[in-house]
Amino acid sequence: MLKTNVGAVDRVIRAAVGLVLIALAVFGQGMTWGWVxxxxxxxxxxxxxxxxxxxxxxxCGRKA
Structure with missing residues (x-):
């Protein structure tokens, strides 16, 4: 199993950025953004x- 190295705040930011980039692809700003x-x-x-x-x-706040 992989050791956790991404904390809670970092996870939220990553998820938001990922969803925004995928939304850009869905709404016609280029398919590359969706893959990124x-x-x-x-x-x-x-x-x-x-x-x-x-x-x-x-x-992470704890040692992983």
Whole structure:
């Protein structure tokens, strides 16, 4: 199982950004934005960010 490295506030921001980017694609601003929006939405849903692991970052309040 992946260790959680995305905190609650970070998850909310990621989910919001992901949904906005997907909405841009749905409403005609280019399909690329929809695919880009999947990344922050997915990382918010699983509470794990591979980039954070590579950089040694953790936004959780507890040790993961």
């Amino acid at each position: 929006g999947v990344i922050p939405l997915a990382t918010a849903l699983v509470s794990y960010c591979p980039a954070y692991s590579l950089l040694g970052m953790n936004t």
